[in-house]
Amino acid sequence: MREATLRDVATRAGVSIRTVSNVVNGYAPVSDTLRAKVETALNELDYRPNLIARNLKQGRSGMLCLVVPELDVPYFAELARAVIAAGRRHGYAVMVDQTDADPVRERELLTRNSRLTLFDGLILSPLTLSAQELRERGNKTPVVLLGEHLFDGSFSHVAIDNVSAARDATEHLISLGRTRIAAVGDQPYRTGETAQLRTAGYRQALERAGLPFDPALVRPTERFHRHLGATAATALMALPSPPDAIFCYNDLLALGALRGLLTAGVRVPDDVAVIGIDGIEEGEFATPSLSTIVPDKQQIADLAVESLVALIEQGATPAPAEVRASHTLLARESTLGRA
Amino acid sequence: MREATLRDVATRAGVSIRTVSNVVNGYAPVSDTLRAKVETALNELDYRPNLIARNLKQGRSGMLCLVVPELDVPYFAELARAVIAAGRRHGYAVMVDQTDADPVRERELLTRNSRLTLFDGLILSPLTLSAQELRERGNKTPVVLLGEHLFDGSFSHVAIDNVSAARDATEHLISLGRTRIAAVGDQPYRTGETAQLRTAGYRQALERAGLPFDPALVRPTERFHRHLGATAATALMALPSPPDAIFCYNDLLALGALRGLLTAGVRVPDDVAVIGIDGIEEGEFATPSLSTIVPDKQQIADLAVESLVALIEQGATPAPAEVRASHTLLARESTLGRA
DNA sequence: CACGATGTCTGCATCGTTGCAGAGCTGCCA
DNA sequence: TGGCAGCTCTGCAACGATGCAGACATCGTG
Incomplete structure (x- = not known):
């Protein structure tokens, strides 16, 4: 059966x-008699407004779209949850989509037939898409970027300070007295700005502490997944002079590393201390529990939604803002001091 | 600047x-000359079709909505990914929403102003919402349910066979020679049909093996989260005669239990074997790695989307189908046989 | 050359809703 | 009693797209 329309209800109620x-x-004042008649008809027909029609008329949908690379990566799942909650507080529904970490899928966002026109705004955590591409293909939908992509001033942008986050992580390892500190997750070859910033922070910390930089201790990983962390850790321990600490560029890599080290018979943290970034819940229950840098996801989500809503509601574009969210160090078992 | 409309393009191209x-x-044949003119204008104005208008005219949006309780629960995140992929194969975009495991939010789906009217169909993994409520509030949007909610024949429904999944898990523990097997995750008090079915499977396995059923070994948990698994495991080990194996109703509980056991100085699997359900990736990297019952998430997603698309495209409702997805046992370290 | 068939192109109506302007009624005051 | 507010209520137009029917030009055929 067809959904009832306003017209059906009007006919039935005789108004x-x-x-x-x-x-x-x-909206307008309606007399009690008419209101009663109308409400009866509304209930009898189980009327539900056709939001598509309303949206067309009003030129807005009240929906935001959050696009992340992979929804089953815990960091993105936790972030998505926070963004949905933040959107809700601002009166917007947030729909989540993922690109499967596929550059082609990411670029589909820019095409003529992208479903983005359905949304009032877009929060995008890009993987390979650059701000430049985004600008050139000039979607008129307001956009806020998440994460550390080349900020070229044309889009608002929310991220933690990745350099200092990585520096904090590394300095924490140094504070334990570790001197051969490995880094897992560099991405020098593609649009891996986030990774590159973390490498920069890692090197800063080494320098400040007067520790030598050993390129053999920096392991690139194509992606930030557990099994690559395990592989990298195994490879590191096979070095002639293996590390006594590993800084992983995210928690999944670190959790994989924990597992790889265990399999290799390496004790954590006694032989090797491990730290990650992301503060995902999983790390709290790992064995040993994972030390990490926790980005304030709630804050990231709030700031992103606020910026986006500002863009949407103030027709005229306010200057794109680069917003820094805060992060904190959370030391757990994987970086306990030696007994 | 306003988005260009067909009218703008038409004016510019003089057609x-x-x-x-x-x-x-x-759609229709267009001469090369006109086509060229039009395409020039399309590009110059960077025309993008207004999907809201198109949807209104066509009476469909090409979008499905997936609603889960919590997106940062790995099972749901992994499922969401599979559903998005399945939708895409059928030509639908899937948008994900979550209810924060809040019964009130779940019921909002049924209200007059629910955003559901925007979608061609709904895939719902309900927590407390019953099929009856769903039917009574009579949303005309086609719905497919996921998970084991009371199937009353009014909705299509995809789930694994929870009784046999729980039985398989328990029998696996029994096959290791364990005799005092605990169950963590029962929900006897609320609309916890899934939990109740798993309890039934657990008891079936005990019976078949001629093992006694000890109510003290069945721990209810309000929700299926890691910390509740840890608490339950700790409590179990404090019993006068503690279990030698624990069947957790999902992997998060099991991962929490692993952690709780470790903290209590209990060795897994030597002292206590542990198994979960869900087959989330996290379990593969846990220490020890987690044995689990793996529901075929890809199959669940495919079946759900297929059923839904059938409902949508065959206007006339085909009989609601109850579809069973398959599951397999994945034995890992947490249930290794004793040395 | 007349005719129908085909191939292009156009205008109108429509999807279901809301903005706007104004119609009709009532009551009040001069 | 006339006129003006103020309150309800209504009809029309419009959002931007597509379905449909038909206009017009061109072509081939007898």
């Missing part, structure tokens, strides 16, 4: 379509 | 709106 609309929206 | 539409959609 004008407009009056039904007024009752539904509470 | 009718209809012709522009034909070019955009490739």
Whole structure:
């Protein structure tokens, strides 16, 4: 059966379509008698407003779109949850989509037939898409970027300070007295800005502590997944002079590393201390529990939604803002001091 | 700047709106000369179709909505990924929403102003919402349910066979020679049908093996989260006669239990074997790695989307189908046989 | 050359809703 | 009693797209 429309309700109640609309929206004053009649008809027909029509008329949908590379990466799942909650507080529904970490899928966002036109705004955590591409293909949908992509000033942008986050992580390892500190997750070859910033922070910390930089201790990984962390850790321990600590560029790599070290018979933290970034819940229950740098996801989500809503509601584009979210060090078992 | 409309393009190209539409959609034959003119104008104005308008006219949006309780629960995140992929194969975009495991939020789906009218169909993994409520509030949007909610025949429904999954898990523990097997995750008090089915499977396995059922070994948990698993495991080990194996109703509980046992100085699997359900990736990297019952998430997603698309596209409702997805046992370190 | 068939192109109506302007009624005051 | 507010209520137009029917030009055929 077809959904009831305002017209159906109006006919049944013997009033004008407009009056039904007024009752539904509470816009204009409606007499009690008419209101009662209309409400009866509304219930009898189980009327539900056609939001597509309303959206067309109003030129807005009240929906934001969050696009992340992979929804089953815990960091993105936790972030998505926070963004949905933040959107809700601002009166927007947030729909989540993922690109499967596929550059082609990411670029589909820019195409003529992208579903983005359905949304009032876009929060995008890009993997390979550059701000430049985004600007050139000039989608008029307001956009806020998440994560550390080349900020070229054309988009608002929310991220933690990745250099200092990585520096904090590394300095924490140094504070334990570790001197051969490995880094897992560099991405020098592609649009891996986040990774490169973390490498920079890692090197800063070494320098400040007067520790030598050994390129053999820096392991690139194509992606930030557990099994690559395990592989990298295994490879590191096979070095002639293996590390006594590993800084992983995210928690998944670190959790994989924990597992790889265990399999290799390496004790954590006694032989090798491990730290990650992301503060995902999984790390709390790992064995040993994982030390990490915790980005304030709630804050990231809030700031992103706030910026986006500002862009949407102030028609005229306010200057794109580069917003820094905070992060904190959370030391757990994987970086306990030696007994 | 306002988005360009068909009318803008038509004016610029000196043709009718209809012709522009034909070019955009490739519907009707258009001469090369006109097509060229139109395409120039399309590019100059960076035209993008207004999908809201198109959807209104066509009476469909090409979008499905997936609603889960919590997106940062790995099972749901992994499922969401599979559903998005399945939707895509069927030509639908899937948007994900979550209810924060809040019964009130779940019921909002049924209200007059639910955003569901925007979607062609709904895939719902309900927590407390019953099929009856869903039916009574009679949303006309096609719905497919996921998970084991009371199946009353009014909705299509995809789930694994929870009784046999729980039985398989328990029998696996029994096959290791364990005799005092605990169950963590029962939900006897609320609409916890899934939990209750798993309890039934657990008891079946005990019976078949001729093992006694000890109510003290069945721990209810309000939700299926890691910390509750840890608490439950700790409590179990404090019993006068503690278990030698624990069957957790999902992997998060099991991962929490692993952690709780470790903290209590209990060795897994030597002292206590542990198994979960869900097959989330996290379990592979846990220490020890987690044995689990793996539901075929890809199959669940495919079946759900297929059923839903059938409902949508065959206007007339085909009989609601109860579909069983398959599951397999994955034995890992947490249930290794004793040395 | 007349005719129908084909191939292009256009205008109108429509999807279901809301903005707007104004119609009709009532009551109040001069 | 006339006129003006103020309150309800209504009809029309519009959001931007597509379905449909038909206009017009061109072509081939007898």
